Amino acid sequence: MKKITIAIDGHSSCGKSTMAKDLAREIGYIYIDSGAMYRCCTLFAIEQGLIAADGTIDEAELERRMPEISVSFQLNPETGRPDAYLNGENVEQRIRTMEVSSHVSPVAALPFVREAMTAQQQAMGREGGIVMDGRDIGTAVFPDAELKVFVTAAPEIRAQRRYDELRAKGEECDFDEILANLQERDRIDSTRAVAPLRQAEDAIVLDNSHLTIEEQKKWLLERFHELTD
Ligand code: DC
Secondary structure, three states: OOOOEEEEEEOOOOOHHHHHHHHHHHHOOEEEEHHHHHHHHHHHHHHOOOEOOOOOEOHHHHHHHHHHOOEEEEEEOOOOEEEEEEOOEEOOOHHHOHHHHHHHHHHHOOHHHHHHHHHHHHHHOOOOOEEEEEOOHHHHHOOOOOEEEEEEOOHHHHHHHHHHHHHHOOOOOOHHHHHHHHHHHHHHHHHOOOOOOOOOOOOEEEEOOOOOHHHHHHHHHHHHHHHHO
């Protein structure tokens, strides 16, 4: 049976990656977290001192150094999920901090960053059999994807989930700061000039505000089987 391409886009912290990972594991497809790739570029920029304290990005230097950024994924046998590697180093934990979260949207809005990451994503999905989540997968990366889902949930519900997740990892965090951060990311992601966050015309919308992880997993698996059975 031909393996299809599945694009899962939507707002920040709405559980896209959880549902995409679970689906990929269930159906034996490769899962790619495209947001992790933009987070890796952001971590690189922070660690190389290319983001000033006021958030200003040294764009010229970052553009010059883009060829030094190589992002890959490797399955973590303990979690059963892929971890992100930046230049061969496992950075899965370091790309999920509030510091990276607060700088990632402006970095992801830079056209030369998008061009480099989009090319890498398209190369990863050339053979099909992939579930990729992000903001522009169904519109810009794989406009011909057979299954496109656009996920959303109320901002307060998304912030609460993110808060619980960070606390569970033992990170100090503040609910209002998280809410403000995700609303700001949504604003920047939706209004940027290149490949903004928007629903593809042929995407199915899923508002998971009041769904459990199990319910949304079932919903997605049903959409997959409708197309492939
Ligand atoms: O899904 P996430 O929160 O890890 O994504 C991090 C940031 O990367 C988010 O603010 C928007 C950006 N992003 C993007 O511009 N395009 C994608 N395909 C995925 C993420």
